Amino acid sequence: MNFDLETLTIRKPLWVALSDLFLDTELQEHDLAFIAKRMKESGYSLEEVHDILMVEVLPVCIANLYSVAGEWAGFNENWVVKTIISARRPNRFRQWMNRRSFWMIKNEWEEVVKRYHHL
Numbered sequence: 001m002n003f004d005l006e007t008l009t010i011r012k013p014l015w016v017a018l019s020d021l022f023l024d025t026e027l028q029e030h031d032l033a034f035i036a037k038r039m040k041e042s043g044y045s046l047e048e049v050h051d052i053l054m055v056e057v058l059p060v061c062i063a064n065l066y067s068v069a070g071e072w073a074g075f076n077e078n079w080v081v082k083t084i085i086s087a088r089r090p091n092r093f094r095q096w097m098n099r100r101s102f103w104m105i106k107n108e109w110e111e112v113v114k115r116y117h118h119l
Helices: 005-022 029-042 046-061 077-086 092-104 106-117
Strands: none
Touching: 005 029, 005 046, 005 077, 005 106, 029 046, 029 106, 046 077, 046 092, 046 106, 092 106
16 A cells, blocks of 8 residues: 555554554453554544555454454564555455454444544
């Protein structure tokens, strides 16, 4: 995917925060609040953040939730950014698969959205 410097500056902290939704651990209140804060700070609407989650972050991080011994301490920030930048836009089948996989983070996403609305 191609991103200009301004977009990258805004997206990087958002990508890293959203990647926490895919950790193999139960997110705590401070984790959920941190993600919501990064979403708000990005300046994107909730719908735009959801699109970024589904098109940019989920495709590169979802495999962690399918792993027997997934990452639980946090993804390497450089890995998240480089992987998203180098990823190709998902085709129709991959988009369908991504939407089907969303259930794995749905509850956490809903909790983050609640906190987002209270900021």
